[in-house]
Amino acid sequence: MVGxxxxxxxxxxxxxxxxRDWGQFHTPxxxxxxxxxxxxELVAEFQWLTPEQSAxxxxxxxxxxxxxxxxxxxxxxxxxxxxxxxxxxxxxxxxKLVDSARRYPAEQARGxxxxxxxxxxxxx
Amino acid sequence: MVGxxxxxxxxxxxxxxxxRDWGQFHTPxxxxxxxxxxxxELVAEFQWLTPEQSAxxxxxxxxxxxxxxxxxxxxxxxxxxxxxxxxxxxxxxxxKLVDSARRYPAEQARGxxxxxxxxxxxxx
Amino acid sequence: MVGxxxxxxxxxxxxxxxxRDWGQFHTPxxxxxxxxxxxxELVAEFQWLTPEQSAxxxxxxxxxxxxxxxxxxxxxxxxxxxxxxxxxxxxxxxxKLVDSARRYPAEQARGxxxxxxxxxxxxx
Amino acid sequence: MVGxxxxxxxxxxxxxxxxRDWGQFHTPxxxxxxxxxxxxELVAEFQWLTPEQSAxxxxxxxxxxxxxxxxxxxxxxxxxxxxxxxxxxxxxxxxKLVDSARRYPAEQARGxxxxxxxxxxxxx
Numbered sequence: 001m002v003g004x005x006x007x008x009x010x011x012x013x014x015x016x017x018x019x020r021d022w023g024q025f026h027t028p029x030x031x032x033x034x035x036x037x038x039x040x041e042l043v044a045e046f047q048w049l050t051p052e053q054s055a056x057x058x059x060x061x062x063x064x065x066x067x068x069x070x071x072x073x074x075x076x077x078x079x080x081x082x083x084x085x086x087x088x089x090x091x092x093x094x095x096k097l098v099d100s101a102r103r104y105p106a107e108q109a110r111g112x113x114x115x116x117x118x119x120x121x122x123x124x
Numbered sequence: 125m126v127g128x129x130x131x132x133x134x135x136x137x138x139x140x141x142x143x144r145d146w147g148q149f150h151t152p153x154x155x156x157x158x159x160x161x162x163x164x165e166l167v168a169e170f171q172w173l174t175p176e177q178s179a180x181x182x183x184x185x186x187x188x189x190x191x192x193x194x195x196x197x198x199x200x201x202x203x204x205x206x207x208x209x210x211x212x213x214x215x216x217x218x219x220k221l222v223d224s225a226r227r228y229p230a231e232q233a234r235g236x237x238x239x240x241x242x243x244x245x246x247x248x
Numbered sequence: 249m250v251g252x253x254x255x256x257x258x259x260x261x262x263x264x265x266x267x268r269d270w271g272q273f274h275t276p277x278x279x280x281x282x283x284x285x286x287x288x289e290l291v292a293e294f295q296w297l298t299p300e301q302s303a304x305x306x307x308x309x310x311x312x313x314x315x316x317x318x319x320x321x322x323x324x325x326x327x328x329x330x331x332x333x334x335x336x337x338x339x340x341x342x343x344k345l346v347d348s349a350r351r352y353p354a355e356q357a358r359g360x361x362x363x364x365x366x367x368x369x370x371x372x
Numbered sequence: 373m374v375g376x377x378x379x380x381x382x383x384x385x386x387x388x389x390x391x392r393d394w395g396q397f398h399t400p401x402x403x404x405x406x407x408x409x410x411x412x413e414l415v416a417e418f419q420w421l422t423p424e425q426s427a428x429x430x431x432x433x434x435x436x437x438x439x440x441x442x443x444x445x446x447x448x449x450x451x452x453x454x455x456x457x458x459x460x461x462x463x464x465x466x467x468k469l470v471d472s473a474r475r476y477p478a479e480q481a482r483g484x485x486x487x488x489x490x491x492x493x494x495x496x
Contacts, residue, residue, distance in 0.1 A: 004214050005129060012221060019230040025296050029170045029178035029405075033295035036408050039163040040288010043415075046153045047281035048273050051422065054153035058209055071206055072216035078202065079217065082195055085182055090128050092196035093203065097136060106143040149420050153281075157419035160284050164412010167291075171405035172397050174299065252462050253377060260469060267478040277418045277426035287411040294401045302401035306457055319454055320464035326450065327465065330443055333430055338376050340444035341451065345384060354391040 006090065010083040013076060028085055035077035042070040130214065134207040137200060152209055159201035166194040254338065258331040261324060276333055283325035290318040378462065382455040385448060400457055407449035414442040 017023050045067050046054050058064040082089045141147050169191050170178050182188040206213045265271050293315050294302050306312040330337045389395050417439050418426050430436040454461045 004218065006214065009214050009217055012218070016221060016225070020228060020233040022233070027175040027179050028181060029173060029175045029401075030295055032167050032170050032178075033291050033401075033405065033408075036163055036167045036405075037288045037292030037295055039160055040285045040291065043156050043160045043281050043288065044285030046156050047278055047285055049153060051151040051153045054156075055151050055208075057152060058211075067209065068211050068216045069220060071202075071209070071211050071213060072218075072220035074202060075213045075217040076220055078195075078198060084179075085191065085195070087182075087192050087195050089195060089199045090130065090133050092192045093133055093199040094128065094136070094196075096193060096196035096200060097140060101140065104144060109144040109146070153277075154419055157277075157281065157284075157415050160281075161412045161416030161419055164409045164415070167405050167412070168409030171402055171409055252466065254462065257462050257465055260466070264469060264473070268476060268481040270481070275423040275427050276429060277421060277423045280415050280418050280426075284411055284415045287408055291404050291408045294404050297401060299399040299401045302404075303399050303456075305400060306459075315457065316459050316464045317468060319450075319457070319459050319461060320466075320468035322450060323461045323465040324468055326443075326446060332427075333439065333443070335430075335440050335443050337443060337447045338378065338381050340440045341381055341447040342376065342384070342444075344441060344444035344448060345388060349388070352392060357392040357394070 006079055009079050013080045014083060026080065026084055028081060031077055031081040031084060035074065035081055038070065038073040038077055042074055045070055130203055133203050137204045138207060150204065150208055152205060155201055155205040155208060159198065159205055162194065162197040162201055166198055169194055254327055257327050261328045262331060274328065274332055276329060279325055279329040279332060283322065283329055286318065286321040286325055290322055293318055378451055382451050385452045386455060389452070398452065398456055400453060403449055403453040403456060407446065407453055410442065410445040410449055414446055417442055
């Protein structure tokens with residue numbers, strides 16, 4: 001599936017669910033829970049690592065394989081959820097990025113860790 | 125950003141972080157936490173809805189706007205995390221889907237809700 | 249440990265970490281991640297259940313055992329995190345309950361599902 | 373509510389939900405989602421902090437107040453969920469601690485960070 005798009009992935013997940021008659025389970029409520037469960041597994045991969053170790057995690061083949069698999073699981077449920085809801089993930093993200101650019105102008109945010117943090121848990 | 129790809133989004137997020145000198149905060153450990161925080165906000169949108177109400181959530185303009193914004197936030201941090209780790213989200217998801225197809229063959233899984241659930245929390 | 253308090257549990261967790269020299273890993277940042285990971289596992293137990301099935305989950309011995317174990321894991325990390333931070337969980341919860349009572353007076357909130365939901369994802 | 377127990381808190385939460393006729397919303401499925409949402413908010417408080425900064429977070433009155441409030445929210449939903457399910461949180465945690473003591477004997481686990489991590493994301 002090299003070079004495939006989110007739309008391709010969404011179509012494959014739709015077919016996958018359809019072939020198994022799993023559409024009945026794929027309410028947004030259930031899918032967001034499945035997504036949250038997988039998000040928890042992804043977090044767990046990093047929980048005991050220092051920030052520095054986390055930056056080097058892909059250099060360890062076993063850890064890299066686990067992290068990649070968890071990212072895949074998370075992406076599966078996020079794509080499926082967005083597809084069921086009819087939301088374009090890339091567009092939704094791009095729109096939020098425009099908001100963030102407004103809230104954190106580059107000139108003021110640059111080199112200002114403390115200030116970024118003063119804005120609360122949202123930034124950076 | 126209509127028709128944009130994950131790669132386009134990743135490039136924009138990279139530039140956004142670079143312009144603000146936020147790369148120092150964007151360790152995988154920090155990014156996975158930011159992702160988990162946003163995942164929690166997405167879950168919260170569905171917490172008091174029945175499964176039926178969750179399926180109709182996009183018909184309510186206000187709720188739809190909130191859900192779309194939370195999906196955008198989640199997608200931003202997931203894309204940024206995968207970019208920092210050098211993981212292709214679509215490929216990682218496609219590989220996991222191949223695994224799932226092996227674990228849950230369509231003929232056996234079809235129309236079998238109870239059995240799917242007997243496989244534990246992973247399926248469907 | 250029948251009849252034990254959170255303080256008793258916190259003391260046991262403190263001793264457990266000390267005996268293994270794990271205090272070095274138990275920064276609030278790491279502990280909150282471990283907590284989030286376990287929270288994800290707890291959510292996963294309920295993801296494919298209908299609300300009705302979720303209400304009956306403890307009637308199934310296997311599911312009940314898994315749910316109880318996940319609750320235990322979550323409680324372990326929450327208690328440990330609060331102990332490291334010096335926060336009394338019961339008092340913190342009681343204080344938030346006072347806030348909630350102010351925001352959602354019983355007379356107005358009663359029997360008003362739709363209205364409760366209009367207040368956003370926070371209520372009920 | 374100084375010196376109060378989890379049972380006291382559970383009783384207060386039960387009364388609170390009853391007075392507002394919110395029992396109908398308090399299925400385990402909904403409550404575990406509310407819990408996960410609050411867990412996300414707690415994680416968010418620590419996402420941009422270094423491990424060292426996280427260890428000093430309670431020295432900052434504003435951050436301390438936010439962290440305490442988030443711990444309170446998490447504790448409220450965890451206590452309510454366990455109460456609805458009929459699970460004793462302290463006992464469930466104590467039982468899991470006995471399991472952990474078996475899996476990670478103190479002599480072998482002590483001073484062995486790398487080894488602890490080799491056991492996968494579960495330890496320490």
